[in-house]
Amino acid sequence: MLELQNVETFYGERQALFGVSLAVPKGAVVGMLGRNGMGKTTIIRTIMGINPPRRGSVRLNGREIAGLEPDRIARLGIGFVPQGRGIFPSLSVKENLTIAERRNEDGTGWTLEKVYDAFPILKKRQRQYGNLLSGGEQQMLSIARALMTNPDTLLMDEPSEGLAPMVVNDISVIIRELKASHSVLLAEQHMNMALAVADYIYIINKGTVVHESSPEELSNNVDICRRFLGVC
Amino acid sequence: MQTAVLRTENLSKSFGGLDVLSGITFSAGENENVAIIGPNGAGKTTFFNVLGGQLPATSGRIFLVGQEVTKLPPDRRLHLGLARSYQINNLFFTLSLLDNMLLALYGAEHSHLHLLRSLYGRRDYAEEARRMLELMELWDKRFEIVAALSYGDQRLVEIALSLATKPKVVLLDEPTAGLPTSEALGFAAKIRRLTTDITLVFCAHDMDLVFNLADRIAVLYFGEILCEGTPGEISCNAKVQEIYLGQGSKGAAGNA
Amino acid sequence: MERILTIFLIGISFGSILFLLSAGLSLTMGLMRIVNLAHGAIFMVGAYVGLAVTNITGHFTIGLLGGAVAAGLVGLIMEAGFLRRLYKQESGQVLLTIGFIYIIMNVVQWIWGAKPLSGIVPGSLSAVIGIGDFYFPVFRFFMIGFGLLMAVLLWLFQDKTKVGATIRAGMDNRQVATALGINLKRLFTAVFALGSFVAGLCGLLGAPLMGINLQVGWDALLLAMIVVIVGGTGSVQGTLLGAMIIGLVDAFGKAYFPDIAYFAIYVALILILLFRPSGLLGRPFSIQKTAEEMTQSVTLSAKMPLSIPAATGLRKPGARQRLYRLAPFIGAACVLIMLGPLLPSFYLGMLTKVLIYAIFAISLDLMMGYGGLTSMGHAAFLGVAGYTVGILAVKEGIGLFWVLLPAGIVVAALISAIIGYICLRVSGTYFLLVTIAFGQLLAIVATKWYKVTGGTDGLVGIKRPDLGIPGFNLGPIGFYFLVFIALVVCFAVLYRIVTSAYGRALVGVRENEPRMRSLGYNTWRLKYVAIIISGTVAGVAGVFLAYYYGAMVPSTLAIEMSTAGMLMVILGGPGTLFGPFIGAIVVVLGENISLTYVPDRWPLILGGIFILCVMLLRGGFAPYLSRLYQRFRPEPARITDLGGVPDLGEVPDLRES
Numbered sequence A: 001m002l003e004l005q006n007v008e009t010f011y012g013e014r015q016a017l018f019g020v021s022l023a024v025p026k027g028a029v030v031g032m033l034g035r036n037g038m039g040k041t042t043i044i045r046t047i048m049g050i051n052p053p054r055r056g057s058v059r060l061n062g063r064e065i066a067g068l069e070p071d072r073i074a075r076l077g078i079g080f081v082p083q084g085r086g087i088f089p090s091l092s093v094k095e096n097l098t099i100a101e102r103r104n105e106d107g108t109g110w111t112l113e114k115v116y117d118a119f120p121i122l123k124k125r126q127r128q129y130g131n132l133l134s135g136g137e138q139q140m141l142s143i144a145r146a147l148m149t150n151p152d153t154l155l156m157d158e159p160s161e162g163l164a165p166m167v168v169n170d171i172s173v174i175i176r177e178l179k180a181s182h183s184v185l186l187a188e189q190h191m192n193m194a195l196a197v198a199d200y201i202y203i204i205n206k207g208t209v210v211h212e213s214s215p216e217e218l219s220n221n222v223d224i225c226r227r228f229l230g231v232c
Numbered sequence B: 001m002q003t004a005v006l007r008t009e010n011l012s013k014s015f016g017g018l019d020v021l022s023g024i025t026f027s028a029g030e031n032e033n034v035a036i037i038g039p040n041g042a043g044k045t046t047f048f049n050v051l052g053g054q055l056p057a058t059s060g061r062i063f064l065v066g067q068e069v070t071k072l073p074p075d076r077r078l079h080l081g082l083a084r085s086y087q088i089n090n091l092f093f094t095l096s097l098l099d100n101m102l103l104a105l106y107g108a109e110h111s112h113l114h115l116l117r118s119l120y121g122r123r124d125y126a127e128e129a130r131r132m133l134e135l136m137e138l139w140d141k142r143f144e145i146v147a148a149l150s151y152g153d154q155r156l157v158e159i160a161l162s163l164a165t166k167p168k169v170v171l172l173d174e175p176t177a178g179l180p181t182s183e184a185l186g187f188a189a190k191i192r193r194l195t196t197d198i199t200l201v202f203c204a205h206d207m208d209l210v211f212n213l214a215d216r217i218a219v220l221y222f223g224e225i226l227c228e229g230t231p232g233e234i235s236c237n238a239k240v241q242e243i244y245l246g247q248g249s250k251g252a253a254g255n256a
Numbered sequence C: 001m002e003r004i005l006t007i008f009l010i011g012i013s014f015g016s017i018l019f020l021l022s023a024g025l026s027l028t029m030g031l032m033r034i035v036n037l038a039h040g041a042i043f044m045v046g047a048y049v050g051l052a053v054t055n056i057t058g059h060f061t062i063g064l065l066g067g068a069v070a071a072g073l074v075g076l077i078m079e080a081g082f083l084r085r086l087y088k089q090e091s092g093q094v095l096l097t098i099g100f101i102y103i104i105m106n107v108v109q110w111i112w113g114a115k116p117l118s119g120i121v122p123g124s125l126s127a128v129i130g131i132g133d134f135y136f137p138v139f140r141f142f143m144i145g146f147g148l149l150m151a152v153l154l155w156l157f158q159d160k161t162k163v164g165a166t167i168r169a170g171m172d173n174r175q176v177a178t179a180l181g182i183n184l185k186r187l188f189t190a191v192f193a194l195g196s197f198v199a200g201l202c203g204l205l206g207a208p209l210m211g212i213n214l215q216v217g218w219d220a221l222l223l224a225m226i227v228v229i230v231g232g233t234g235s236v237q238g239t240l241l242g243a244m245i246i247g248l249v250d251a252f253g254k255a256y257f258p259d260i261a262y263f264a265i266y267v268a269l270i271l272i273l274l275f276r277p278s279g280l281l282g283r284p285f286s287i288q289k290t291a292e293e294m295t296q297s298v299t300l301s302a303k304m305p306l307s308i309p310a311a312t313g314l315r316k317p318g319a320r321q322r323l324y325r326l327a328p329f330i331g332a333a334c335v336l337i338m339l340g341p342l343l344p345s346f347y348l349g350m351l352t353k354v355l356i357y358a359i360f361a362i363s364l365d366l367m368m369g370y371g372g373l374t375s376m377g378h379a380a381f382l383g384v385a386g387y388t389v390g391i392l393a394v395k396e397g398i399g400l401f402w403v404l405l406p407a408g409i410v411v412a413a414l415i416s417a418i419i420g421y422i423c424l425r426v427s428g429t430y431f432l433l434v435t436i437a438f439g440q441l442l443a444i445v446a447t448k449w450y451k452v453t454g455g456t457d458g459l460v461g462i463k464r465p466d467l468g469i470p471g472f473n474l475g476p477i478g479f480y481f482l483v484f485i486a487l488v489v490c491f492a493v494l495y496r497i498v499t500s501a502y503g504r505a506l507v508g509v510r511e512n513e514p515r516m517r518s519l520g521y522n523t524w525r526l527k528y529v530a531i532i533i534s535g536t537v538a539g540v541a542g543v544f545l546a547y548y549y550g551a552m553v554p555s556t557l558a559i560e561m562s563t564a565g566m567l568m569v570i571l572g573g574p575g576t577l578f579g580p581f582i583g584a585i586v587v588v589l590g591e592n593i594s595l596t597y598v599p600d601r602w603p604l605i606l607g608g609i610f611i612l613c614v615m616l617l618r619g620g621f622a623p624y625l626s627r628l629y630q631r632f633r634p635e636p637a638r639i640t641d642l643g644g645v646p647d648l649g650e651v652p653d654l655r656e657s
Ligand SMILES: Nc1ncnc2c1ncn2[C@@H]1O[C@H](COP(=O)(O)OP(=O)(O)OP(=O)(O)O)[C@@H](O)[C@H]1O
Pocket: A011, A014, A016, A034, A035, A036, A037, A038, A039, A040, A041, A042, A043, A083, A189, B147, B148, B149, B150, B151, B152, B178, C295, C296, C299
């Protein structure tokens, strides 16, 4: 269970989050929707400890994690798929995966082989440098890399960006499968995908949560959609 | 088809043993909007890199308005009228938006050794920058550093930079990457407004954008052009359905 | 045949020492992208401490270890205390590590004195082996064996563990690597300390070849740099190859061309640069900042005035605003003019020196602050101009200022055109290293070419400028004003250039060179022109410096001079022309004051200034001063005449944002 309460985050003097509260229950996929620059990435970076909140609390399974170093937070079981993928260009695909590797105590979970099974193209490209992958391949690598840390909770920042429609479907399937063992917080622009995979949706606008509901409810709420997402 | 503004003959590119582009013969006519679609890793970005001169071609030839440019460096190609944007934002992040625009406008000049003349005193640049920024509704943010703009605005700047030099052909690599699907259409409208009288070659995974903007679509598959046609033809093509669109996107294709 | 074998073995054994010396540098530079110029000084610590420990304990092995541990500790302190906060900030790292060089050398001198010590060879290894008619020391075989052993160990460490990949990941994208759960801080500190440890290990081991003296800090640094450039950074194999090549070139050069052996390794270096800029086994070397890192640095400095000084010209400024902008410059000029006749001659001399250094500093700033080309061989341009004046005046007896000034400038321009051409084969950190090497090369030429340059004695007896006006002799005040005029002219020219379209394009190259290229710029030419202009202006400073001292000595070409210029730029604020000017005042005054009161400890103080300046003064004095000055900004005047320029608006007052 990941919980944010009244989180306020700043970039220098500029406030980006104005009291955000949300919760990611165990085994759920929670989606965040919102236009560009509304604060989705900032929320994820705040949880990760990259931009720690100035006020408010971030709790993981009841434990306060705000203020911890990002590497500590990651080792507490949070996996990170950054916006723009954040592939390490001077590492091969395989190295990108292995440096992130962290086994579960009982030895179960994701391994290099399992990840390669899930994304066969990565196996084909395993010796290639990260920056030479195509955009979509990088996205898969980024997700695979997060899985290698065997997290309980996954933070995914626009995983569908730059992916072909068919691969978006594949990723949706993977996210739905992950639900069995992981909680997922998903920031998305691809509304259809988010509605299809998420159990619960938050809409972020100007650094606050302006709406929360189940996806079904949201798709019926034309007014909200038009006001905050620009669709009808 | 009218006269080809951009044309390639048997263009190939391989990295070590990996053939990423194999024998692409492609052309785009005057003021045509051509979309290139294809699965991830099909070679779209590589194609643009070879066209733009960021990567050398392994074999084959590239012609721009009838002149061969295969061996020219990117700056020379730009002066002949070929500009491009990037899939991942590639901007002057620490400079102001206006500075970014002015640098792009100044790039079209043949020599950049004006040691005495200021960039800000150029009336033509100032007017053009204003026109473009107003079209994109970014005029109010002209003094902000680009890093402080939202991602969507940066995306627009990315495209504006490539259009600033009034190119004959512009290559846009996933112009709407990272924008909400709901905004792609508005974005397409802005691109349309900016690219009148320009040959536009772009690639995208966003079918709304593709079907909205393209006159013609070429499907790239494992480094080869699988088929070409009007949006209508492509969306009904069974093979394209199978390898690219998948079942989930029929709806999007149907929008066109 | 035996002779060749012996020379070969000499080369290989020297190569082994070079490998140990460079391995650490290659590791930290290739993987961590740290430009650690103090690497040679750390090596020196290893030698001195190792010798002391051996003398105390009587055991060579304990001595070796003692030296290595001491060196490792210095590395530990440097990384954990300072460098950690300067990742990917090249000029900051350079300045910091130079500061450490000064401090370490001065402390070593304090403890052990300035006299050179001699290395020791343990009794068990002091035998010699006969090879035909030649004798070869067993100790040299020990060096070879030890070097190879360490090579294997380091290779296993780097390639067979995840360490190498993890560090590269950290450099590629620190934020993401950390967010994947990697503790980079500990890892980086450990690896940096390891590199220093290995360098320290060979301090005592290499002492019989390198010597134990204060100069060895610089010598070792240069050698290590050349090895790394030749071999390519980041891989153990590359370093080993580079070290062996340089060792052999040096040995054969000394045996067959003793007169010019000094240049043999530089020739090797230049050839490599021309034909294989990334080194024999290296990958192209560049520091890539992620978009996020750029954004961050902007956020950090969000309150500082950004680099849009020229943007104020967008709207035709009113008279008041023009006055506001010019006032500080006019004020400074008035003060300088008034000080001329008022100051006692000692202080006038000092002020003259300040102005000469200021010309030097602003010239460097064009390259460094605007073009992003961090050069540490800038003194070369100043030096060749000075030597031109010296040679023409002393050897040829030409006195006329109107001949000497243009001659000096033209030579500086030519040399910068040549050196710039070769240096631009590489970029980033390599560029910096290559400029150091060229500066040093010219300094060696000046030292060795006795007939023309007077060697270490230099050229003495350059008289004050002869302006060619009959019956008029230039006194100290006259000379001061001459320098003042030169500064004003140089400043005005450079100001015009940096605010010109070309100047903006240069900034674009600094920020994002690939994008500039696809926007239609020939970025190579932009940079090349910047180097030539910069070198030419440095030549002006060189001409006046020769007059000022009345002599030219090799040290004016050397790295100390270049780093002094760099300090002025960074202290004052790179990318602003008035900043380096202020930097020059601070440095010259600081030097004079310190030399008056604590003559032996000036390097220590200077080192301290370097470190404080890097750690506390991000962006130098300039941003603080200009923010202060903005308090007095007049109300934006109403625009009366736009002069045909469309109204782009006034740049917002930065206080508000
Ligand atoms: N490094 C930064 N410095 C200053 N402001 C920033 C920085 N990064 C983001 N911002 C600002 O914070 C706000 C929230 O940005 P954020 O990136 O969280 O939005 P987002 O919802 O993820 O948008 P997108 O969908 O475009 O990724 C924006 O207004 C943006 O301009």
